[in-house]
Amino acid sequence: MGMIQEFKEFAVKGNAMDLAVGVIIGGAFGKIVDSIVGDLIMPLVSRVVGKLDFSNLFFVLGDNPNNLTALADLKKAGIAVFAYGSFLTILVNFIILAFIIFMMVKQMNRMRKEEPAAPAEAPATPEDVLLLREIRDSLKK
Incomplete structure (x- = not known):
């Protein structure tokens, strides 16, 4: 089998296509999270901390x-x-992204849960047991 044929089979498999769609959606979702963090969350945090731009937070470690x-x-x-401001921004991005993904997976798992199957009816009593019960009952009379 030629390499091109093998690649075609790989590319059209469901798993490869699902992965490609996931990567594209993940990239777009990352931009949404960056916007949420940069435009919504960080201004609220900076209101508490008193600074809007965390990228300039640092400590000088050497002589200046x-x-x-x-x-x-x-x-x-x-x-x-020791430039910790950029790290704080990236850390907040990660925490928010991880939380959103956790909530999405949690909802998907909840939707996937199948309702518990109705309890199966008890199997029919074998005929020999029924005959033995009849004999027992007739002997009791």
């Missing part, structure tokens, strides 16, 4: 002889900085 205050300038000068 020129008293630079901008993160980009400090990095350009080669001064060691």
Whole structure:
């Protein structure tokens, strides 16, 4: 079988197509989450914290002889900085994304749950047992 034929079979299989659709939807969903975080959540958080831009949150770890205050300038000068602001933004994005995916999977699992099957009727009593019961009952008389 040629490589092109094998690729065609792989590409048209349901699993490969499902994966492709999932990747495309996941990329679009990531943009939605970024917008939710950047436009809705982070402004609320910044209201509490007092800053809107978390990307400039950092600690200077090395000597700062020129008293630079901008993160980009400090990095350009080669001064060691602990830049935690970008990490906070990415962490909030991840937590929100993970929570949304968890809720989606939870709802999908709830929809997939099948109703419990009705209890099966008791199997019919075998004929020999019925005959033995009749004999027992006739002996009791």
